[in-house]
Amino acid sequence: MDIQTIKQRLGIIGNAPLLNRAINIAMQVSGTDLSVLVLGESGTGKEFFPKIIHELSPRKHNNYVAINCGAIPEGTIDSELFGHEKGSFTDAREARKGYFEEANGGTIFLDEVAELPLTTQVRLLRVLETGEFIKVGSSKVLKTNVRVVAATNINVTDAISRGKFREDLYYRLNAITIQVPPLRERGEDVELLFRKFTTDMSEKFRIAPLTLTPQARELLLSYDWKGNVRELKNVAEQLSIVEKERLITTEVLRRALPEQPSQLPMLFNSAGTQGLSEREILYSVLFDMQKDIHELKRAVAAKSEGFAATASDKHISLSPEYTVLNTGHGAGFSTDNDIIDISPEPEEDDLSLEKREKSLIEKALKKYHGNRRKAAEELGISERTIYRKIKEYDINETRI
Numbered sequence: 532m533d534i535q536t537i538k539q540r541l542g543i544i545g546n547a548p549l550l551n552r553a554i555n556i557a558m559q560v561s562g563t564d565l566s567v568l569v570l571g572e573s574g575t576g577k578e579f580f581p582k583i584i585h586e587l588s589p590r591k592h593n594n595y596v597a598i599n600c601g602a603i604p605e606g607t608i609d610s611e612l613f614g615h616e617k618g619s620f621t622d623a624r625e626a627r628k629g630y631f632e633e634a635n636g637g638t639i640f641l642d643e644v645a646e647l648p649l650t651t652q653v654r655l656l657r658v659l660e661t662g663e664f665i666k667v668g669s670s671k672v673l674k675t676n677v678r679v680v681a682a683t684n685i686n687v688t689d690a691i692s693r694g695k696f697r698e699d700l701y702y703r704l705n706a707i708t709i710q711v712p713p714l715r716e717r718g719e720d721v722e723l724l725f726r727k728f729t730t731d732m733s734e735k736f737r738i739a740p741l742t743l744t745p746q747a748r749e750l751l752l753s754y755d756w757k758g759n760v761r762e763l764k765n766v767a768e769q770l771s772i773v774e775k776e777r778l779i780t781t782e783v784l785r786r787a788l789p790e791q792p793s794q795l796p797m798l799f800n801s802a803g804t805q806g807l808s809e810r811e812i813l814y815s816v817l818f819d820m821q822k823d824i825h826e827l828k829r830a831v832a833a834k835s836e837g838f839a840a841t842a843s844d845k846h847i848s849l850s851p852e853y854t855v856l857n858t859g860h861g862a863g864f865s866t867d868n869d870i871i872d873i874s875p876e877p878e879e880d881d882l883s884l885e886k887r888e889k890s891l892i893e894k895a896l897k898k899y900h901g902n903r904r905k906a907a908e909e910l911g912i913s914e915r916t917i918y919r920k921i922k923e924y925d926i927n928e929t930r931i
Contacts, residue, residue: 561587565707572759578642588678597642598642610667643682721752728771729767740777770783896928
C-alpha cells in the first residue's frame with residue numbers, strides 16, 4: 532500500500548515533506564512489534580499514526596483501542612487500563628476487563644501518555660517488558676500481547692528531569708519515534724486544509740464555498756497556527772457560517788484569527804502602536820532600548836571623562852579592581868582581564884523598519900553564503916517569508 536492510498540483511507544490532507552516522512556516511518560514500522568512514541572504539538576493529528584501502524588500490521592484484524600490518558604481521573608486509571616475484581620473498591624459491583632485485556636492481540640494507543648500517574652507508569656512498564664499485568668484488587672498475574680503506541684505533546688525529557696515521568700518507561704516506549712510537524716511548518720498544506728474544511732461546511736449546510744483574496748491567502752499561510760489543524764478547522768468553520776460575503780479579505784480573516792499572546796516584554800509605552808504589526812512593535816521596542824542604552828552610555832562617559840581628564844597617564848584608579856580608561860573617543864571600565872567599552876556609539880540617521888529589515892536579511896544571507904533556508908532559520912522566519920522579502924526589497928543575492 533502506498534502513501535497516497537493511506538492518506539485517502541484515513542482522510543489525511545497534505546503533501547508537506549515532513550508530514551510524508553512521518554507517514555513513511557509509520558508505514559515502515561507497522562510490520563514490527565516495536566513500541567512507538569509519537570511526538571508533536573496539540574492539534575497536529577498525532578492520532579492518525581497509530582491507525583496507520585495498526586492498519587498495515589499483522590494485527591489489523593484484532594482490536595484497536597485508543598485511550599486519552601489525560602481524560603481519565605487518577606483514581607480510576609489503573610482500573611480502566613488493567614481491569615478490576617468485584618469488590619476491589621466501593622463501586623466495583625462486578626469484575627471488569629481493562630483496555631489491555633480487551634486489546635489482546637491488537638494495538639493500544641495511549642494518547643497523552645505523560646499524564647499517567649507515576650504508580651500507573653510502573654504498571655505500564657511491566658506490561659511493556661513482560662506482557663504481564665494484575666487487575667486492581669487481584670493477585671493473579673495475567674498475560675496480554677498488545678502493540679503499544681503512545682503519544683504526547685509535552686517535552687518528555689523535561690518531565691523526566693522534574694520527576695513527572697519515568698526515564699526507564701520513556702526509553703521503553705521510545706523504540707521508534709515519529710515526529711509530527713506543526714502546521715506552520717507544512718507550507719501549502721494550510722491552504723489545502725482550509726479549502727477542505729470550508730468545502731465540507733459548504734456541502735453540509737448547502738451554502739456557497741469561500742474563496743480568499745491573494746492577500747488573505749498570504750495571511751493564512753504566514754499565520755503561526757499555535758493550535759495547529761484544530762485551530763485552522765475552527766477558523767474555517769466560523770468563517771463559513773458567520774460571513775455573508777463569500778470572498779474573504781485580509782480584514783475579515785484577521786478578525787477571525789484568535790489573538791495570540793505577544794512574547795514581547797511589556798516594558799514600553801504602548802501608546803502609538805495601534806495598527807502596527809507585531810514585527811513593527813518589536814522593532815519599536817528594540818529601537819527604544821537602543822536609544823536608552825546610548826543615553827546611558829553618554830551619561831556614564833561624561834562622568835568618566837571628568838575623572839580621566841585629570842590623569843596624566845590616561846587613566847586613574849577608582850579601586851583595586853576597576854579603572855576608568857580614556858580611550859580618546861569615549862571611555863570605558865577596565866578590570867584585570869576585560870575592558871568594557873561604554874563610549875557612546877554614533878546614532879544612525881535612518882531607523883526605518885524596512886531598511887533595518889532589509890539590512891538584517893542581507894547580513895543573514897551573507898553569513899550563510901546565500902543559503903536562504905539557513906538565513907531564514909537565523910532570522911526566525913519561514914523560507915516562504917524570506918523569498919518574498921528578497922523579492923520585495925529587490926535584494927541582489929549575487930553581490931552577497
